Amino acid sequence: MTLAHTAEAPGEDAPTLLVKIFGKDRPGLTAGLLRTLAGFAVDVVDLEQVVTRGRITLCALVTAPGQGQGQAAGTEGELRATVHSWAESVGLQAEIISGMGDNPARGVGRSHVTVLGNPLTAEVTAAIAARITAAGGNIDRINRLAKYPVTAVEFDVSGVPTEQLRTELATEAAARSVDVAVVASGLQRRAPRLVVMDVDSTLIRDEVIELFAAHAGCEEQVAAVTAAAMRGELDFEESLHARVALLAGLDESVVDKVRAEVTLTPGARTLIRTLKRLGCQVGVVSGGFTQVTDGLQEHLGLDFAAANTLEIVEGKLTGRVTGPIVDRPAKARLLRAFAARAGVPLSRTVAIGDGANDLDMLNAAGLGVAFNAKPLVREAAHTAVTVPFLDTVLYLLGITREEVEAADAQG
Numbered sequence: 001m002t003l004a005h006t007a008e009a010p011g012e013d014a015p016t017l018l019v020k021i022f023g024k025d026r027p028g029l030t031a032g033l034l035r036t037l038a039g040f041a042v043d044v045v046d047l048e049q050v051v052t053r054g055r056i057t058l059c060a061l062v063t064a065p066g067q068g069q070g071q072a073a074g075t076e077g078e079l080r081a082t083v084h085s086w087a088e089s090v091g092l093q094a095e096i097i098s099g100m101g102d103n104p105a106r107g108v109g110r111s112h113v114t115v116l117g118n119p120l121t122a123e124v125t126a127a128i129a130a131r132i133t134a135a136g137g138n139i140d141r142i143n144r145l146a147k148y149p150v151t152a153v154e155f156d157v158s159g160v161p162t163e164q165l166r167t168e169l170a171t172e173a174a175a176r177s178v179d180v181a182v183v184a185s186g187l188q189r190r191a192p193r194l195v196v197m198d199v200d201s202t203l204i205r206d207e208v209i210e211l212f213a214a215h216a217g218c219e220e221q222v223a224a225v226t227a228a229a230m231r232g233e234l235d236f237e238e239s240l241h242a243r244v245a246l247l248a249g250l251d252e253s254v255v256d257k258v259r260a261e262v263t264l265t266p267g268a269r270t271l272i273r274t275l276k277r278l279g280c281q282v283g284v285v286s287g288g289f290t291q292v293t294d295g296l297q298e299h300l301g302l303d304f305a306a307a308n309t310l311e312i313v314e315g316k317l318t319g320r321v322t323g324p325i326v327d328r329p330a331k332a333r334l335l336r337a338f339a340a341r342a343g344v345p346l347s348r349t350v351a352i353g354d355g356a357n358d359l360d361m362l363n364a365a366g367l368g369v370a371f372n373a374k375p376l377v378r379e380a381a382h383t384a385v386t387v388p389f390l391d392t393v394l395y396l397l398g399i400t401r402e403e404v405e406a407a408d409a410q411g
């Protein structure tokens, strides 16, 4: 049986030719190779091309001469001679390998493994690749997502369940001080519909209560309580009340000063702008204060925001908060509430945070990202980023730096 004049993919027993060319890239090479092959009535089964530092590697898998559609046909020997002669004429090397069929179908258990390094060393990359193989995974494809401000490469892996691969690589990442994110493959990954972020030490570099404390002259006492709470050693609500009590008597004019002092985390604007362009809704949930998050919501065009509210009476902070407390369980509840209001299933949500009080939210989301988080949080989250750039979260979603910059140029 032959495949002549059918549109079907070749079976495992159908002869195919792998035509690979390598050399200095220039315009027209892909067209040139395929035009050369067209003279032999072959069909394209697979076509892959990468350009690395100006060198092209172009692989075309085609049906054997005369087996595809089209009138002209020659022998395999003639095809080989013609391709080599064409390659030589454009200064390329060519290799042609006879074989059967196509790639075997990719194994089940498909994941994207994003590795972020600054720099990304060969040693670390070798260790990650070796661990993927040891776990029974196969690396099907490798692609660079970013070269700035970090080097980010993505491995498409099959043959090992995502959870298992995540556990194996988390161990390797911790030992090597590199960021490795393992995300299940699928359509949902590239199109999150809702991203919810923590604020203090995530969206912004500051802990807002510490900024208030500096104005009240109790910075050290507050910082000590904050650190203990974030390590999970203190009940969040108790620690919140204890810290806010230290602010009693502060003039409300301090609110504006604190708002002006807040510094966005590098990459925050890029992350939010890009997510909005993707049609994604963005929100914040904060154990901090609406007096700051309201301004951030307006300034950054956020769809949702929730935080605690400092009580102000007769122009002075009372040392109390009003309304329901945004603590660890509340953050997860708010994520669910935002998702319901946005009409988005939780599987299409991403949560980002750094503290112990973010953990329920991170685990409730489709993808939870521990961002420059305390060890406890890093170990419990789906994935962790330790480089100090918030827009690296985009790489975990498979969005490349180049795509982000192109969108910015258009915008």
Ligand SMILES: [Mg+2]
Binding pocket: 198, 199, 200, 201, 202, 353, 354, 355
């Ligand atoms: Mg935080």
